[in-house]
Amino acid sequence: LKLGGYGIIRILPILPPPNQTLMLPFLILALWGIIMTSLIGLRQPDLKALIAYSSVGHMGLVISATLVQTQWGLAGAMLLMIAHGLTSSALFCLANMNYERTHSRALLLLQGAQIIFPLMTAWWIITSLTNMALPPTINFMGELLIFSSLLDWSPVTIIIAGLGTTLTATYTLYMLLTTQYGKHPHGIISSPMQTRERLLIALHMIPLLLLTLKPNLMF
Secondary structure: OHHHHHHHHHHOOOOOOOOHHHHHHHHHHHHHHHHHHHHHHHOOOEHHHHHHHHHHHHHHHHHHHHHHOOHHHHHHHHHHHHHHHHHHHHHHHHHHHHHHHHOOOEHHHHOOHHHHOHHHHHHHHHHHHHHOOOOOOHHHHHHHHHHHHHHHHOOOHHHHHHHHHHHHHHHHHHHHHHHHOOOOOOOOOOOOOOHHHHHHHHHHHHHHHHHHHOHHHHO
């Protein structure tokens, strides 16, 4: 997904200059895709599928920002692609750690993980907050630049993009609360996190933290 967005950024300047009428259908599709994937994510019982739909939804923002072809839009698209590439990869790693212990990807069978894996719950909270683009993360900076460029292009787009972001926060919180809290089901193997697993998540989060402290590296 991220390589596809990067390809669009590199190819569009080579093509003839697009006018607003030509780009409007693609922008509408990209923004509508954010709403649709978010709604699918809200009713998704599979943890890995939910994270995958989250990636597709964020790429709708990236595509709409690259089609606007402004400096702020392109900068926001690059920031969001790199930030969400790290965030979604960390979420997939955490989902796989849960799967190795429960042998299930169903959200209902992963309830109450906080009781057995408190450290893993801390990692879930951090990655979920970055997935929601909470300030001052690099995800928030990218989305802020994208929203600014979309608002400058057409004020109507900010309504759809804002609704998509609200739905993203909703299903991310739904994923976090469903998997980490609630009554713990019986028959779950309660093996603690291993050092390699902690290192793996840390190697996702440390670059995100460094980029948050110095985002001008991306510009």
